[in-house]
Amino acid sequence: MVNTLTPATQDYLEVILQLSNGDKSVRITDIAKSLNIAKASATQAIDTLIDEGLVLKEKYGPVTFTEKGKREAMKVKKTHKIIREFLMKVLQVEAEIADQDACLMEHVISPQTIAGMVAFLEKGNYEISADLNLEKALKILK
Amino acid sequence: MVNTLTPATQDYLEVILQLSNGDKSVRITDIAKSLNIAKASATQAIDTLIDEGLVLKEKYGPVTFTEKGKREAMKVKKTHKIIREFLMKVLQVEAEIADQDACLMEHVISPQTIAGMVAFLEKGNYEISADLNLEKALKILK
DNA sequence: TAAATATGTTAGGGAGGCCTAACATATTTA
DNA sequence: TAAATATGTTAGGCCTCCCTAACATATTTA
Incomplete structure (x- = not known):
C-alpha cells in the first residue's frame, strides 16, 4: 500500500499550504475559491484528506495540517x-x-x-x- | 466549442496510430491489450471516438481513422x-x-x-x- | 461442418471528482 | 439581541473512465 496521492489531493495540499502561509488557519471557503470549485466539493475532498491523515478539522472549524500532511504539501x-x-x-x-x-x-x-x-x-x-x-x-x- | 480531446481519447488515438502502422486495420482486442484495459472498455471508448468523428468502425469490424482522427493522432x-x-x-x-x-x-x-x-x-x-x-x-x- | 477458440458487445456497477439545492451553524451588524 | 450575512454540511446527481460477467458473432481447426 503506497498510498499515492491523487492529483486532486496534491492540489488541495498545495493550496492549503499556500493559504496557511506559515500557520494561519485555513477555511473551506478559501480553499474552494482558490481551486475554483464549489464549497461542497471542498468539504468532501477535505473529508478524504482527513481520512488519509493529511489534515485535521472539526465541524465548522478551520483546516490544519498534520505533520504528514505538511511534509507532503511541501514536497508538492x-x-x-x-x-x-x-x-x-x-x-x-x-x-x-x-x-x-x-x-x-x-x-x-x-x-x-x-x-x-x-x-x-x-x-x-x-x-x-x-x-x-x-x-x-x-x-x-x- | 473547442472539442478538446481528453487524455484518454488522445491515448486511444496514439495507440491506434501505432497499431495501424501505416494502414493496417486495428482490432479492439489489440487496442485493449496495448492500453492494458478490458476489451469492453475499449469498445465503449471507441464508440465515443466514433461519435467525435475520429474513427470509423462497423459492428465486429476493425477500427480505422477518419481524416480528422489521423490528423489528431499524428499531432499527439x-x-x-x-x-x-x-x-x-x-x-x-x-x-x-x-x-x-x-x-x-x-x-x-x-x-x-x-x-x-x-x-x-x-x-x-x-x-x-x-x-x-x-x-x-x-x-x-x- | 461442428466444435473450439478468438473476438466483440451489452449490461450493470464502482470510484473519483465535480455540481446544485437545501439546510445548519457562526459571525457580523443594525 | 435579533436579523442579516457568511460559512460549512448533507443529499442527491452527473460525467468520465474503468471494471466484470454474460452473451453474440467470427474465425480456426479437428
Missing part, C-alpha cells in the same frame, strides 16, 4: 517550484504559463525528470536559452 | 516524440522513463513549453547535459 510545492523555474529559465516560457504547466506536470512527472531539471538548473548555464526561437518552434506544431 | 504522436527526445537528450532521462513521462506530459503541456523544447533541441547543444549530476539532484527531492 518544491516539485512545482522546480518545474516552474525550469520552464521559465531554460525554456523561456512566460511566468503564467510556466506556472500553469507546472501545476499539471507536477502530478505526472517522474523523480528522474525532476532530478534532471534540478541538475540542469544547478549548472546555471542559460546562454543557449537566451536566444531560443520560440516563434519558429511554435509553427512546427501546426 | 509528434508531441510525444518531442517530449521524449527532450527528456532523453537534454535531461538525460533514460529511455523507458522518458517515454512514460512523455505519455503523461503530452496531455497537459502547453504549446509554449513544447515550443521551448523544440527550440532547445534545434540548438543541438548538449554539452551541458553531458555531465548532469542526477544522483545528487535526486537527493534534493527527499
Whole structure:
C-alpha cells in the first residue's frame, strides 16, 4: 500500500499550504475559491484528506495540517517550484504559463525528470536559452 | 466549442496510430491489450471516438481513422516524440522513463513549453547535459 | 461442418471528482 | 439581541473512465 496521492489531493495540499502561509488557519471557503470549485466539493475532498491523515478539522472549524500532511504539501510545492523555474529559465516560457504547466506536470512527472531539471538548473548555464526561437518552434506544431 | 480531446481519447488515438502502422486495420482486442484495459472498455471508448468523428468502425469490424482522427493522432504522436527526445537528450532521462513521462506530459503541456523544447533541441547543444549530476539532484527531492 | 477458440458487445456497477439545492451553524451588524 | 450575512454540511446527481460477467458473432481447426 503506497498510498499515492491523487492529483486532486496534491492540489488541495498545495493550496492549503499556500493559504496557511506559515500557520494561519485555513477555511473551506478559501480553499474552494482558490481551486475554483464549489464549497461542497471542498468539504468532501477535505473529508478524504482527513481520512488519509493529511489534515485535521472539526465541524465548522478551520483546516490544519498534520505533520504528514505538511511534509507532503511541501514536497508538492518544491516539485512545482522546480518545474516552474525550469520552464521559465531554460525554456523561456512566460511566468503564467510556466506556472500553469507546472501545476499539471507536477502530478505526472517522474523523480528522474525532476532530478534532471534540478541538475540542469544547478549548472546555471542559460546562454543557449537566451536566444531560443520560440516563434519558429511554435509553427512546427501546426 | 473547442472539442478538446481528453487524455484518454488522445491515448486511444496514439495507440491506434501505432497499431495501424501505416494502414493496417486495428482490432479492439489489440487496442485493449496495448492500453492494458478490458476489451469492453475499449469498445465503449471507441464508440465515443466514433461519435467525435475520429474513427470509423462497423459492428465486429476493425477500427480505422477518419481524416480528422489521423490528423489528431499524428499531432499527439509528434508531441510525444518531442517530449521524449527532450527528456532523453537534454535531461538525460533514460529511455523507458522518458517515454512514460512523455505519455503523461503530452496531455497537459502547453504549446509554449513544447515550443521551448523544440527550440532547445534545434540548438543541438548538449554539452551541458553531458555531465548532469542526477544522483545528487535526486537527493534534493527527499 | 461442428466444435473450439478468438473476438466483440451489452449490461450493470464502482470510484473519483465535480455540481446544485437545501439546510445548519457562526459571525457580523443594525 | 435579533436579523442579516457568511460559512460549512448533507443529499442527491452527473460525467468520465474503468471494471466484470454474460452473451453474440467470427474465425480456426479437428
